[in-house]
Amino acid sequence: MAAVSFQSVSKTFSTPRGPFQALDGVSLDIQEGEFFGLLGPNGAGKTTLISILAGLARATSGSVSVLGHDVQSQFADARRQLGVVPQELVFDPFFNVRETLRLQSGYFGVRDNDAWIDELLDALGLADKASANMRQLSGGMKRRVLVAQALVHKPPIIVLDEPTAGVDVELRQTLWQFVARLNKQGHTVLLTTHYLEEAEALCTRLAMLKRGRVVALARTSELLGAASANVLRFKTDDALPPALAQVARVTGRVAQLPAQDAQEIEQYLAALRAAGVRVEDVEIRKADLEDVFLNVMAEAQEDAQREQRA
Incomplete structure (x- = not known):
């Protein structure tokens, strides 16, 4: 059974200029225990795909399942299997860090979770901020809390949507060490990032999106070998x-x-x-992954132009 399965997923948004197709028949499976990378330029559809996976948006057509649970008809079961770190800094200004994590545990019905919360705080460099109000934290510290919130119920599948955007080098290193450890313990990781050196170092398999379509899907070593x-x-x-x-x-x-x-x-x-x-x-x-990525995007652009001319 795939940890995450996208089958012919399409998404069309209504805009003042008319329909906009953000996803066009995306199909791919992520296996249990994989460290999977989802790459693409801005507007390629990565966040839309993750939003559908997390239940924040509904696909126009196609289906998405998490460990066999359909994200629409079995949304509660599917959501329990996921820990999602969003791009945006979202926080409740009325709680401190520890209270925020306890509250997040409660959303998933997890009681007496302080031992795991302490481990998360220590692993993410938040131990000295446990009693600090969320409003007092820097942007980088808030992002660390978002990561802790995503992991607080020990989900088997971790989704990281640009988790290191705009953060310092120390956090990047701390985060990747911790997530790599969780992956070795059996957690499935889905990562989107514009830092291609991160994807090359961490991901065993990659999918590249361009204008809502999958234009490359292979093991990282195979993509590099073809460059x-x-x-x-x-x-x-x-x-x-x-x-x-x-x-x-x-x-x-x-x-x-x-x-x-x-x-x-x-x-x-x-x-x-x-x-x-x-x-x-x-x-x-x-040649590195950046070279591969640029070549794939250029070929996809040429293919799209040929389709338009035809």
Whole structure:
């Protein structure tokens, strides 16, 4: 049995400009114990998909189940299996941290939960904030509480929607260590993130969305293995030759060129020398998930344009 199953899920919103299709026939299964990543640009449909999973939105068509429980017809059973960390900072200003977690435990009928609450507070660096009112916490601390709330009833499936957006490095490290430990203990984790290095390091399998459609679904190692073998990276203040500019990824002074082999790297360097482009900090690295992601998104865009022309 899949931990989470999306079957032909579509979602259309009514807007002043007419219908907007946020999801278009999404089908994928997440197995028990997986650390699964859901990636895509802004507006790809990731949060909409999670909202349907969590019961916050209703699919226009298709079905979603959690450990065999349909999220619409068996919503209470499905919801008990989930711990969801939302993007938005949502908190009750009338309670302190410990009271917030006790209240969240009560929503799921969990009594005498202080031992687990103490473990969560300690693991997430909140032990010294247990008696602090939620209004007194920084944004990063509030996000830690959201994570603790999602885990307070020990759900078998943990859903993390951009959990480290706008937080400090310390929290990111603390959170991933704790979540990785839970995953090793058998918890299923579904993660959406724009930090692709996190997804590459943590997720065993990935799905990529573009305009509400799944455009890639495979093990992380398989996606990386199908990418260009190497990337030539360097810094320059000069403009690249047009032929190289078409294939380069440029961020400020940093340019990166995909290369299949050493011969192609030498061709790039020769073209740069011939054009008089001054380079520094030259290095050759393996392709990473960011390279894969950009290639997949570009191919999906080309496919969409061909469909429109047809």
